[in-house]
Amino acid sequence: VDDMWQKAYDFAVEVARKAGEEIRKAGESEIKVMTKSSSVDLVTKTDERVEKIIIGSLKEEFGEDAHCFIGEESVENGEPCILSDKPTWIIDPVDGTTNFVHGFPFVAVSIAFAVNKELEFGVVYSCLEDKMYKARRGKGAFCNDEKIQVSDVKDIHKSIIISEHGTDRSPEKVTKIFSTMQKILCIPVHGLRGSGTAATNMCLVATGAVEAFFEIGIHCWDIAAGAVIIQEAGGILLDVDGGPFDLMSRRMIVANDKIIARRIIQEIEIFPSLRDDAPIQKH
Numbered sequence: 001v002d003d004m005w006q007k008a009y010d011f012a013v014e015v016a017r018k019a020g021e022e023i024r025k026a027g028e029s030e031i032k033v034m035t036k037s038s039s040v041d042l043v044t045k046t047d048e049r050v051e052k053i054i055i056g057s058l059k060e061e062f063g064e065d066a067h068c069f070i071g072e073e074s075v076e077n078g079e080p081c082i083l084s085d086k087p088t089w090i091i092d093p094v095d096g097t098t099n100f101v102h103g104f105p106f107v108a109v110s111i112a113f114a115v116n117k118e119l120e121f122g123v124v125y126s127c128l129e130d131k132m133y134k135a136r137r138g139k140g141a142f143c144n145d146e147k148i149q150v151s152d153v154k155d156i157h158k159s160i161i162i163s164e165h166g167t168d169r170s171p172e173k174v175t176k177i178f179s180t181m182q183k184i185l186c187i188p189v190h191g192l193r194g195s196g197t198a199a200t201n202m203c204l205v206a207t208g209a210v211e212a213f214f215e216i217g218i219h220c221w222d223i224a225a226g227a228v229i230i231q232e233a234g235g236i237l238l239d240v241d242g243g244p245f246d247l248m249s250r251r252m253i254v255a256n257d258k259i260i261a262r263r264i265i266q267e268i269e270i271f272p273s274l275r276d277d278a279p280i281q282k283h
């Protein structure tokens, strides 16, 4: 029973690798860019095609109806984004689409699996760097099969923090995001960074390259796989108000340690965001 999901975990790693190869190949030819919610919210044919490949492979392996699927592009096309007790795959085919379009070298495939609303495993394949991050609950976190661990820095002044600004450019939100960044920078910390993909950012905390990452406005598919990886690497995962992490809340902070997390939380200016599982608004 303990190994119930091992096969699914191994399969997810292979599917992520195959998806990453597709993304790498697609990046070598011309990329056709379209927009979603705004002119800076990009999507490509590759996002859609790779999501179909991933979900198609999983359905072929595990059956059409036994499992549920939450995928970034499927949700964009009107599929529900509800996490039930059924075994559920949570997929971002291309995390860092803007990077992909520009050739900025951080693009990840993110695949997570939850049962009874609990995350069982997560796989993040940073495909341009060829780094396969993976973790299964209770079994440790790995990068290319080497065990990874968060950093042991507890002094905020010796930390590097990752923050992203997302794709919502409403002036009030951008002001809050930059005000938060300014306050954190002036604590002071060693530096502020951002790879442009939430999944990769979480893995950077998991390997100890940086101490924390927070963002408001992300979606469940950006962070579900990273959530398992960070916890298995010894890190913590919280809501930006310090409360418990909520996968569907569109916000989170991950850190190597609660001392670092609490210090950053003090500076975060929270703004509202519509939950991923909010009822679909009819126009």
Ligand SMILES: O=P(O)(O)O[C@H]1[C@H](O)[C@@H](O)[C@H](O)[C@H](O)[C@@H]1O
Pocket: 072, 092, 094, 095, 096, 097, 098, 164, 165, 166, 167, 196, 197, 198, 199, 215, 217, 218, 222
């Ligand atoms: O849309 P994709 O899948 O590329 O993902 C998002 C990133 O993961 C965010 O951190 C980032 O801040 C952006 O919101 C970006 O949209």
Ligand SMILES: [Mg+2]
Pocket: 092, 094, 095, 096, 221, 222
């Ligand atoms: Mg994403």
